[in-house]
Amino acid sequence: MELFTNQVLAGIATGAIYACMALAVVMIYQAIDHLNFAQGEMAMFSTFISWQLMQWGVPYWAAFVITLALSFVAGIAIERILFQPLAKAPILTNVAGFIALFAILNSCAGLIWDFTIKQYPTPFGSAPFLGSQLISTHQAGMIGVTVLLLLGLYFFFQYTRIGLAMRAAASVPESARLVGINTSWMIALGWGMATAIGSIAGMLIAPVVFLEPNMMGGVLIYGFAAAVLGGLTSPFGAVVGGFLVGIFENLAGTYIPGVGNELKLPIALALIISVLVVKPAGLFGRHIVKRV
C-alpha cells in the first residue's frame, strides 16, 4: 500500500509537468482549433532565452518576467508573420507549417546553444517537500504554479471582456466578427498567450529534465495526450488529464511486469485511447454537435 501511495505521489509530481504543457496546448487549441506541433520547441526556445539572460547575470524572477513578455510578443509575431498568410490554406497545410517551425526552432537552438545538457536553476529549491522523499519543493512549487495559472486563466476567460471576445472568436468566428470582434487579432493573442504559458511550462520543467534542444520531445507528447484525455476544450480538464497521465505512467511502470522505461509511453497512450473510445470528447470536453 505504501508503494502504491508513493507511486501516486511521484505520478502527481511528473503529472505537474504534463499538466503545464497540456494547459498551453489547450490554450492554442482554443484559439486556432488545431494542435500546434511546434509548441514544445517554442517552449524550449523560450527556456533557452531565460537561461541566456541568467548567464548574463539577470536574477531568476527578472529573467522569468522578461522571458514571459518576450515569448508573448514572439508568439504574436510568429502568428502574424508565418501563419496569418496560411489562414485560408487547408488545415493539413497548416500542420505541415507547424512541423516546419518545429524543425527550424530545434535546429537554431542547437546551433546557438549546442546540444550539450545544461543545468537549470529552480526558484523553489530541491529539498524534500514536507519530509516526503518523492516530491521535492520544486515539484510542489510547480504544482502550485500550475494551479495558479489555471485559476488565472479561468478568471480571464470567464470575467474579462477580452476573454469573452476570445471565446466568441474561437467558437463562432462569423458571428463574432458581426458583433465587432477582430477575430484575426484574437487568434494572434491566443498564440501569444499559448507561447507565454508554454515558456512558463518550459522554465518549470527544465530543472527536472535538464535544458537541451530536444528536452520537450517526450514532454509534449504527454502534454498532448493529457490535453486530449481531459478534453481539448477544457483547461481544467487538461490539468486533470496531466495529473492522470503522470499517475497512469508511474503505476504502469510499477505494477505491470516487463514494462521498462521504453514501454511506459505506449502503455500510457493505449490507456488514454481506451478512455477516448468510451468518451470520444475526452473526460471534460464539450461535445460538438454537427449538422448536415
Added chain:
Amino acid sequence: MSAAEEVVAEGHQAVEAVPKRAMTLAARTSFVVLLILLIVPLFAKNFIIFQMTMLLIYGLAVLALNILTGGSGQFSLGQSAFYAVGAYTTAVLMEHFNVNYALTLPIAGVVCFAFGFLFGHPALRLSGVYLALATFALATATPQILKLNLLEHWTGGVQGLVVTKPDAPLGLPMSQDMWLYYFTLLVAMIVYIFSVNLLRSRSGRAFMAIRDNEIAASAMGVDVALYKTLAFGVSAGITGVAGGLSAITVQFVAPDSFTITLAISLFLGMVVGGVGWLPGSFVGAAFIIFVPNMAESISKGLSGAVFGVLLFLVIYLVPHGARQVAFLAHNLLPKRTKN
C-alpha cells in the same frame, strides 16, 4: 443557433473536397511519365537508381495515406507502423521461410490489410485530432514492440534482420539495383492503377461521401463504419507492400527505421504532393527524399532550419501542393497550343 452549428460543421471538415476526376492524371500525361520512369535508369548510376527505387516505394506509402486522408477524410500518423509490419513480414518470410521475394509482397499486403482493418474498428469512434493521437500511439509503440525479447527469435530484436538482395531473373543482363527498380516500378504501376480504379468505384465514391459529409453519407445509405475501416485496411495494405519493397531494397530491417519520424515524413509528402491528388504522392515522395539531403548539403549545422524554411516556401507558394501546380499547367497549356 442553426447558423452557428452550421459554421461548426463546416469548420470541422478537415480535408477539402477534391472532385473525382481531378484526382488523377490524364492518360497521355501518365504515359509520358511512365516512359521517363522506364528510360532514365538505363543511363543512371546505381546509386541514383537506388534513390529512384526508394522514391517509388515512398511514393506508394504516401499514396496509401492519400487514399485514407484525401479519399476518406481520416487522418493518420500511424503509417510507419503498417510500413514496419509490411517490411518485417517480407524480411521474416524471406529469411526464415525462404519464400520468394515477389511472393512475400502480396502476403505483406494482406497481413497489413487485416491489421489496418482491425485497427480501424476502435478508431471508428475517433476523428480529427483524437484519431491523430490514436494512430500516433500506434506509431510510437511499434519500434518498442519490435524490440521485445519475446519476438527476438523472429525479428532479430534491436539488431534487426539482414535481407538478401535478389538477382535479376532469367539471366537478364542488368544489375541487382536496376532489376529491383523495374520490379518496384511494376508493383507501383499495379498498385497505382488499382488505387485509381478503387477511387472511381462504388467504394471510392463512398469514401468521398464520408469525407465530404459523414452524416449526409450515412443518410444516403453508405455504411460509414464499413467504409471507414475498409479505407484503413486498404491504406494499411498498400503501405505494407511499400514496406515489404523497402525491406528488399534496403536489404535490412531494424526497429529504429520505423519511428514516428517516418510517419511524419509520409504526412509531409502527402501535403506537398497535394492532399487527394494521387499522382502528387510521387512528387511528395521526391520532396521527402531529396529535400533533407539538399538541406544537409546547404548547411550541416542548420539542416533542420533549412529544411523548415524550404517547407514553408513550398506551402506559401502552393498551399494545395503539387496538385495546384498541375492544375495551373493544365489551364495554361491548351491555350498555348491553340495560339
